[in-house]
Amino acid sequence: MPGFEIIDNKEQEAVNQIFEEGGILFAHGFDAMRKSFHVREFEEKSKKAFNAKNALAVSSGTAAIKVALKSIGVLPGDEVITQAFNFIATIEAILDCGAKPIIANVNDSLNMDVKDCETLITKKTKAILPVHMLGVPCDMDSIMELAKKNNLKVLEDNCEAVGAKYDDKYLGLIGDVGAFSFDFGKVITCGEGGLVLTNSSSIDKYAREYHDHGHENNIELPRGRDSRSIYGFNYRMTEMQAAVGKVQLDKLTFIIQENTKRMNALVSNIPSGIKCRLIPKKSSPINDTFIFFIDSENERQKYISTLIELGFGTKNLPDAMEWHCAAFWDHALPENQVARSILTKNLLTKAIAVPIWLRKNVEDYEMLAEKLFKDMK
Ligand SMILES: *Cc1c(COP(=O)(O)O)cnc(C)c1O
Numbered sequence: 001m002p003g004f005e006i007i008d009n010k011e012q013e014a015v016n017q018i019f020e021e022g023g024i025l026f027a028h029g030f031d032a033m034r035k036s037f038h039v040r041e042f043e044e045k046s047k048k049a050f051n052a053k054n055a056l057a058v059s060s061g062t063a064a065i066k067v068a069l070k071s072i073g074v075l076p077g078d079e080v081i082t083q084a085f086n087f088i089a090t091i092e093a094i095l096d097c098g099a100k101p102i103i104a105n106v107n108d109s110l111n112m113d114v115k116d117c118e119t120l121i122t123k124k125t126k127a128i129l130p131v132h133m134l135g136v137p138c139d140m141d142s143i144m145e146l147a148k149k150n151n152l153k154v155l156e157d158n159c160e161a162v163g164a165k166y167d168d169k170y171l172g173l174i175g176d177v178g179a180f181s182f183d184f185g186k187v188i189t190c191g192e193g194g195l196v197l198t199n200s201s202s203i204d205k206y207a208r209e210y211h212d213h214g215h216e217n218n219i220e221l222p223r224g225r226d227s228r229s230i231y232g233f234n235y236r237m238t239e240m241q242a243a244v245g246k247v248q249l250d251k252l253t254f255i256i257q258e259n260t261k262r263m264n265a266l267v268s269n270i271p272s273g274i275k276c277r278l279i280p281k282k283s284s285p286i287n288d289t290f291i292f293f294i295d296s297e298n299e300r301q302k303y304i305s306t307l308i309e310l311g312f313g314t315k316n317l318p319d320a321m322e323w324h325c326a327a328f329w330d331h332a333l334p335e336n337q338v339a340r341s342i343l344t345k346n347l348l349t350k351a352i353a354v355p356i357w358l359r360k361n362v363e364d365y366e367m368l369a370e371k372l373f374k375d376m377k
Contacts, residue, residue, distance in 0.1 A: 002288070003188035003248045003255060005358045014243040025239050027057075028212075029223045042242035045249055046195055050170040054204035056196040057242060058211050061159040061181020063235035064194035065093035068177045069127070071196070071207040072153040074099050078126035082157075083112040084326040084344035086131045090157050091332050099126070101333065103326045105343045108278040110134070110291065110351070114142040121146075127153040132161035132171050133324075134291065134316065134353060135187075137283040140166045140174045147175070155179065159194075162187050163252050165284040172197045177207075182241075187255060187288055188248035190241040211235040255358070256286050262356045262365045263287035269369030271376045277351075289315050290354040293347075303352055306372055312360065317353040324348075 018038065024030045027039035039057050046055040058064050074080060076098030082090050085106040094101040102125070104117040112130045128147055130138040138156075147154045154175030158164075162180050164171050172178020177200070182193035196207045209216055210232035218227045237245075267290065270276065277291035294300040307314055322328040327345035330338045356365075 002185050003182075003251060004184055006251060006255070007189075007248075010247045011244045014247050015240055018239055018243055027236055027239060027242070028215075028217070036239075038239040038242035038246065039237050042237070042245045042249070045246055046197070049249055049252065050173065050197060052170070052173055052197045053199040054197070054201065056204060056207050056211060057237040057245070058194045058196060058235045059237055059241075060192050060235075061157075061179060061183060061186075061194040062089040062093060063211070064159075064179035064181065064196050065090055065129075065155070065157060066096055067207050067211045067235055068155050068179050068196050068198075068203075069093055069097050069099070069129075070210050071198075071203045072127055072155060072176055074126050074153075077124065079122060079124040080127045080129050080155075081117050081120050081125060082129040083117075083131055084341040085110050085133055085324060085348060086157075086326065087159070087324055088329060088332065089159075090129055090131060091326075091329060094129070095332065100124075101337075103333065103337045103341055105341065106133075106347065108347070109136065109139065109280055110277055110347070111136065111138040111280070112143065114139055114146060117143075118146055121150050121152070125150065125152055127155055128175075129155045129157060130175075131157040131159075132164060134289040135161050135164060135286040136277065136279055137161060137164055137166040137171055137285065139280045140171075141282070144174065153177075159183075159186065161286055163256050164286045166280075167282045168284075173199055176200060177203050182245055182248070187286055188245070188252050190245040190248060193237055193241045193245055206230070258358055259287040259356045261362050262360065263290060265362045265365040266290055266354070266356075266369050269366055269373075271373050273376060274373065288356050290356065291317065291351055292354075293350045294352060295350055297349075300350065300352060303372060307352070307354060307368075310368060310371060312354060312357070312368060315353040315355040317348055317351045321348055 021035040024034040043055045078099040081102045107113040156175045156178040158172040159181035177198040180195040182190045214228040214232045216227045275293045326341035
């Protein structure tokens with residue numbers, strides 16, 4: 001379920017507090033006038049929540065990916081390998097760095113096919129950008145091994161799996177750097193917002209400066225006199241986003257627990273003949289989406305209609321496939337990469353993604369399994 005389902009007076013009070021304390025909406029400075037630093041608190045809270053050495057709040061998930069790419073040293077002409085089931089934001093961030101996105105297909109886990117990724121490595125490859133799609137981790141052991149062997153950086157796009165773990169570690173911290181999103185459809189939200197997580201102090205330093213026009217935030221100096229060594233851009237988070245983000249972060253464990261109850265109710269009532277998305281070993285997904293495959297298009301349409309009739313709907317597959325599959329991105333990618341993404345498109349064309357909602361209860365998901373698969377029993 002997305003965090004917007006449980007927005008309540010706690011988020012409202014958090015925003016009110018800013019105005020009651022004088023209405024300082026900016027993350028930096030105004031020290032004499034303010035009582036709180038919400039962005040800083042959100043960063044501290046995120047560090048604790050995900051067991052990270054460093055956390056940088058930014059304006060969106062897309063901004064987090066861009067800042068992270070810059071911080072691991074992606075330069076014009078470099079190649080960055082990402083995957084065909086994805087969101088267009090990663091491609092945009094790579095292009096915005098002047099680098100070249102290279103597209104690997106996905107396998108039955110609907111995440112990066114690491115064997116395909118290996119065939120795409122060239123002398124120009126700088127980084128691998130795996131995307132943990134719809135709540136489920138990529139096969140991070142294989143990705144890290146491949147990266148190590150070829151001396152590549154790893155940026156995890158964890159916008160869709162905030163709170164998921166692999167081998168008991170939070171996603172986003174297994175590679176060199178991780179990007180999170182808190183847009184309004186994500187597992188926790190502050191309207192728009194993102195986070196760059198890393199255990200590397202040098203990556204964090206660059207990210208922090210780059211996201212804020214190069215400001216080094218030197219505590220010895222007032223902000224207007226601040227020292228600088230690189231130029232950057234403005235990808236700052238506001239105090240209002242951070243105030244909401246803090247409250248939502250407190251709800252993350254609850255959301256994942258509730259998701260998992262509903263997911264278990266659904267999965268334990270699925271007939272064994274149904275092919276489901278492959279979940280990689282060692283992974284703890286956030287269970288916000290259940291995906292299964294139906295080969296016959298006719299049959300698939302029936303399942304989709306049932307999901308809509310029963311008020312569950314579908315999530316991205318099929319309804320937002322064009323924004324999530326590289327086979328549709330001829331406006332951004334060269335022809336050969338669009339063409340090779342057909343393999344992923346063929347796989348996604350058989351998939352149905354069922355959203356796990358908090359507004360539905362556990363029994364609703366038991367009933368859903370009954371009704372969806374009644375002809376198979
Ligand atoms: C949502 C999302 C993004 C972008 O995040 P925004 O906060 O919307 O900019 C990037 N990658 C993936 C996989 C996403 O789902």
